[in-house]
Amino acid sequence: xxxxxxxxxxxxxxxxxxxxxxxxxxxxxxxxxxxxxxxxxxxxxxxxxxxxxxxxxxxxxxxxxxxxxxxxxxxxxxxxxxxxxxxxxxxxxxxxxxxxxxxxxxxxxxxxxxxxxxxxxxxxxxxxxxxxxxxxxxxxxxxxxxxxxxxxxxxxxxxxxxxxxxxxxxxxxxxxxxxxxxxxxxxxxxxxxxxxxxxxxxxxxxxxxxxxxxxxxxxxxxxxxxxxxxxxxxxxxxxxxxxxxxxxxxxxxxxxxxxxxxxxxxxxxxxxxxxxxxxxxxxxxxxxxxxxxxxxxxxxxxxxxxxxxxxxxxxxxxxxxxxxxxxxxxxxxxxxxxxxxxxxxxxxxxxxxxxxxxxxxxxxxxxxxxxxxxxxxxxxxxxxxxxxxxxxxxxxxxxxxxxxxxxxxxxxxxxxxxxxxxxxxxxxxxxxxxxxxxxxxxxxxxxxxxxxxxxxxxxxxxxxxxxxxxxxxxxxxxxxxxxxxxxxxxxxxxxxxxxxxxxxxxxxxxxx
Amino acid sequence: xxxxxxxxxxxxxxxxxxxxxxxxxxxxxxxxxxxxxxxxxxxxxxxxxxxxxxxxxxxxxxxxxxxxxxxxxxxxxxxxxxxxxxxxxx
Amino acid sequence: xxxxxxxxxxxxxxxxxxxxxxxxxxxxxxxxxxxxxxxxxxxxxxxxxxxxxxxxxxxxxxxxxxxxxxxxxxxxxxxxxxxxxxxxxxxxxxxxxxxxxxxxxxxxxxxxxxxxxxxxxxxxxxxxxxxxxxxxxxxxxxxxxxxxxxxxxxxxxxxxxxxxxxxxxxxxxxxxxxxxxxxxxxxxxxxxxxxxxxxxxxxxxxxxxxxxxxxxxxxxxxxxxxxxxxxxxxxxxxxxxxxxxxxxxxxxxxxxxxxxxxxxxxxxxxxxxxxxxxxxxxxxxxxxxx
Numbered sequence: 001x002x003x004x005x006x007x008x009x010x011x012x013x014x015x016x017x018x019x020x021x022x023x024x025x026x027x028x029x030x031x032x033x034x035x036x037x038x039x040x041x042x043x044x045x046x047x048x049x050x051x052x053x054x055x056x057x058x059x060x061x062x063x064x065x066x067x068x069x070x071x072x073x074x075x076x077x078x079x080x081x082x083x084x085x086x087x088x089x090x091x092x093x094x095x096x097x098x099x100x101x102x103x104x105x106x107x108x109x110x111x112x113x114x115x116x117x118x119x120x121x122x123x124x125x126x127x128x129x130x131x132x133x134x135x136x137x138x139x140x141x142x143x144x145x146x147x148x149x150x151x152x153x154x155x156x157x158x159x160x161x162x163x164x165x166x167x168x169x170x171x172x173x174x175x176x177x178x179x180x181x182x183x184x185x186x187x188x189x190x191x192x193x194x195x196x197x198x199x200x201x202x203x204x205x206x207x208x209x210x211x212x213x214x215x216x217x218x219x220x221x222x223x224x225x226x227x228x229x230x231x232x233x234x235x236x237x238x239x240x241x242x243x244x245x246x247x248x249x250x251x252x253x254x255x256x257x258x259x260x261x262x263x264x265x266x267x268x269x270x271x272x273x274x275x276x277x278x279x280x281x282x283x284x285x286x287x288x289x290x291x292x293x294x295x296x297x298x299x300x301x302x303x304x305x306x307x308x309x310x311x312x313x314x315x316x317x318x319x320x321x322x323x324x325x326x327x328x329x330x331x332x333x334x335x336x337x338x339x340x341x342x343x344x345x346x347x348x349x350x351x352x353x354x355x356x357x358x359x360x361x362x363x364x365x366x367x368x369x370x371x372x373x374x375x376x377x378x379x380x381x382x383x384x385x386x387x388x389x390x391x392x393x394x395x396x397x398x399x400x401x402x403x404x405x406x407x408x409x410x411x412x413x414x415x416x417x418x419x420x421x422x423x424x425x426x427x428x429x430x431x432x433x434x435x436x437x438x439x440x441x442x443x444x445x446x447x448x449x450x451x452x453x454x455x456x457x458x459x460x461x462x463x464x465x466x467x468x469x470x471x472x473x474x475x476x477x478x479x480x481x482x483x484x485x486x487x488x489x490x491x492x493x494x495x496x497x498x499x500x501x502x503x504x505x506x507x508x509x510x511x512x
Numbered sequence: 513x514x515x516x517x518x519x520x521x522x523x524x525x526x527x528x529x530x531x532x533x534x535x536x537x538x539x540x541x542x543x544x545x546x547x548x549x550x551x552x553x554x555x556x557x558x559x560x561x562x563x564x565x566x567x568x569x570x571x572x573x574x575x576x577x578x579x580x581x582x583x584x585x586x587x588x589x590x591x592x593x594x595x596x597x598x599x600x601x602x
Numbered sequence: 603x604x605x606x607x608x609x610x611x612x613x614x615x616x617x618x619x620x621x622x623x624x625x626x627x628x629x630x631x632x633x634x635x636x637x638x639x640x641x642x643x644x645x646x647x648x649x650x651x652x653x654x655x656x657x658x659x660x661x662x663x664x665x666x667x668x669x670x671x672x673x674x675x676x677x678x679x680x681x682x683x684x685x686x687x688x689x690x691x692x693x694x695x696x697x698x699x700x701x702x703x704x705x706x707x708x709x710x711x712x713x714x715x716x717x718x719x720x721x722x723x724x725x726x727x728x729x730x731x732x733x734x735x736x737x738x739x740x741x742x743x744x745x746x747x748x749x750x751x752x753x754x755x756x757x758x759x760x761x762x763x764x765x766x767x768x769x770x771x772x773x774x775x776x777x778x779x780x781x782x783x784x785x786x787x788x789x790x791x792x793x794x795x796x797x798x799x800x801x802x803x804x805x806x807x808x809x810x811x812x813x814x815x816x817x818x819x820x821x822x823x824x825x826x827x828x829x830x831x832x833x834x835x836x837x838x839x840x841x842x843x844x845x846x847x848x849x850x851x852x853x854x855x856x857x858x859x860x861x862x863x864x865x866x867x868x869x870x871x872x873x874x875x876x877x878x879x880x881x882x883x884x885x886x887x888x889x890x891x892x
Contacts, residue, residue, distance in 0.1 A: 252628060252826065418583075419527065419528065419551070419583025420555055420583040444627055480623065484551070484554035487554065527620055528623065529619050584619060586659070587652075587660070591651040595648040
């Protein structure tokens with residue numbers, strides 16, 4: 001069948017069953033009720049501490065075929081996922097579904113266990129490095145399910161993704177399982193992704209290197225959701241968890257992109273006192289933060305709130321009073337973690353509050369402006385962030401489709417060509433974010449506005465921004481690079497891209 | 513047209529450049545092009561064509577060319593091939 | 603014909619494909635592809651071929667200049683042999699010391715224009731004065747050929763020739779800058795100031811641009827996009843200046859219509875220099891809008 005994004009989707013995908021096709025960003029009405037974990041009984045003053053990961057696995061009753069989850073707040077400094085999977089393998093447990101909120105290069109270490117059959121399916125936001133290649137090769141027994149952050153929260157709450165055991169890396173954990181992410185040697189800041197897992201998994205194992213006396217405060221994950229606690233020497237590498245403040249790009253192309261993006265925002269009609277914004281963590285986004293800040297100061301504009309993925313430039317704006325409140329689903333650097341710890345206007349939020357489309361309203365629904373990146377875009381304004389130009393999984397869906405759907409103005413920034421590869425194509429390899437939710441594409445050589453947004457097209461007139469049609473932008477790229485040959489793929493579906501509402505917007509087919 | 517006298521190279525492995533290594537081949541051996549590129553699928557054929565056409569235009573009949581591409585556009589590929597040929601002829 | 607603005611002339615190393623293909627996006631009035639100091643001797647041949655190809659293939663939105671090697675080096679003549687076929691807009695000669703050099707290059711360009719069927723005089727020239735000797739003949743160099751459109755000062759080499767060092771306020775270049783400017787003005791061509799190479803010291807750069815603008819320079823050589831931005835900003839007239847210039851021109855035009863010999867604005871007499879200055883301001887303002 002052809003879905004509403006124009007993609008050919010099989011009616012059935014082996015291992016995933018019947019497919020509901022994407023019908024539009026808000027076309028699908030949810031039915032039913034939220035699901036929940038098994039009801040528990042905890043005896044007064046009982047002992048949650050177990051001696052090791054192995055014991056925790058036993059105590060949680062992990063069996064073949066179950067689903068386990070992890071958060072990715074420690075990024076490439078995470079020790080937990082690899083250690084737990086290794087321990088599970090040693091116990092001879094097999095056929096598990098791995099459902100982490102995302103995967104990083106450091107998780108390449110679990111590949112041998114996938115090959116052994118310990119893990120036979122993956123549901124996540126994205127994959128990088130060798131794992132990404134492995135997913136693309138179709139090595140797993142079932143196609144991988146790729147979900148956005150909001151989509152994962154939706155799936156967990158609706159019961160589409162049933163987590164049997166959640167293993168939660170806890171930077172600060174008291175002896176009864178109250179957890180926060182802002183204290184301890186492995187502090188990561190917001191526990192936004194983990195909060196959903198903890199609330200809905202049948203069994204929750206907290207793994208910490210910083211056990212503190214009960215009760216700890218503040219509480220991100222309450223003791224009521226935690227079953228077992230394991231103490232390790234170290235749960236993560238601080239250097240991999242959070243960088244010192246990320247340096248703003250000096251690349252002149254990125255600066256030019258940032259400048260144009262800022263110009264679009266300035267003239268969009270949304271840039272006024274009380275506006276709200278989300279910035280990515282890419283080079284152009286961080287540079288845009290600087291330009292946006294300058295314009296806010298010059299024009300006496302403050303933002304009512306900011307959302308992210310939080311980085312130092314954002315925190316800087318909060319501290320200067322340019323942003324009133326920050327809603328934080330994850331922190332990338334040390335200044336952000338410290339801000340969450342110390343600043344009452346810097347608020348932690350769960351992935352569900354952030355972006356779940358099937359609740360009373362996630363914060364993305366209040367967002368004015370979001371700046372997003374892309375691996376590719378096409379002339380229908382569809383965006384790919386998951387596969388590269390060769391069709392290999394190397395990125396993550398993240399909050400991309402969530403913010404684009406919710407925000408008033410979704411701006412995608414990308415260089416027009418990367419090496420010899422044009423970034424504006426006839427059709428992207430994989431659609432993650434549908435064109436109808438993408439308003440503006442900004443490159444260093446031109447700015448294209450979605451024809452649906454006649455209001456924006458009008459507003460950009462006379463601003464001096466290099467506005468042109470998306471076809472002209474593509475032609476510019478092709479004039480430089482030549483027209484690329486499409487990559488050859490087989491019929492085998494290796495990953496399903498699930499839109500935030502649970503429908504399938506695209507699939508990844510195995511490259512030849 | 514003068515023959516290639518010795519192996520020569522031009523260009524670099526910097527981003528957007530291409531390293532062309534050319535060596536003379538026996539008369540009648542023809543032109544052999546080996547290409548390594550991060551965009552083999554999308555532009556492999558196009559890049560090889562540009563190299564071949566440049567060799568032909570420069571009157572080279574027998575040569576082995578090894579090309580290590582780092583995302584070079586056509587104008588760069590042609591320039592590096594021409595320079596390599598000139599160096600191989602001097 | 604609208605005067606060509608040369609506020610920011612941006613140098614790009616000629617042997618760098620990534621820089622050549624991106625040179626046109628930063629808004630410089632002129633891009634200068636450098637075959638001289640930015641290119642190692644072993645790569646001179648590769649650079650000229652690459653620049654030739656870039657100019658032939660890429661549609662740059664600005665003036666395209668090439669800094670060739672001096673014609674007394676083993677490379678300069680070969681540079682011209684290869685690059686002229688691509689029809690650059692401007693050839694920049696480094697270290698000019700005598701009008702004869704200008705005349706020699708002028709002839710080579712004329713031959714090329716004929717050979718390739720370009721309109722005669724379509725390729726311009728500029729010269730960089732980089733030595734005391736060259737400065738003495740600046741006017742002769744500037745007037746040695748009708749192709750000459752600009753004189754530049756090559757600060758680093760000039761300071762070495764003076765046997766001193768660069769200082770923040772640039773007093774060592776004071777005389778050289780002034781003399782160059784005078785020569786350019788007497789010859790009726792542009793005066794372009796030297797490169798400021800410390801890209802991290804924006805404060806000094808801004809001060810220098812303001813100073814040379816005040817001296818009367820038409821523009822400055824720059825080495826990165828951020829500097830382009832700053833130079834253009836500083837050379838862009840303020841709203842007040844534009845408003846005043848418009849009033850001057852209006853008063854001038856009105857006086858012409860009345861056939862009046864004297865032009866008056868706010869009780870002050872407007873003379874030709876003021877009108878020319880006002881036209882210049884409006885030209886800068888118009889270009890800044892684009």
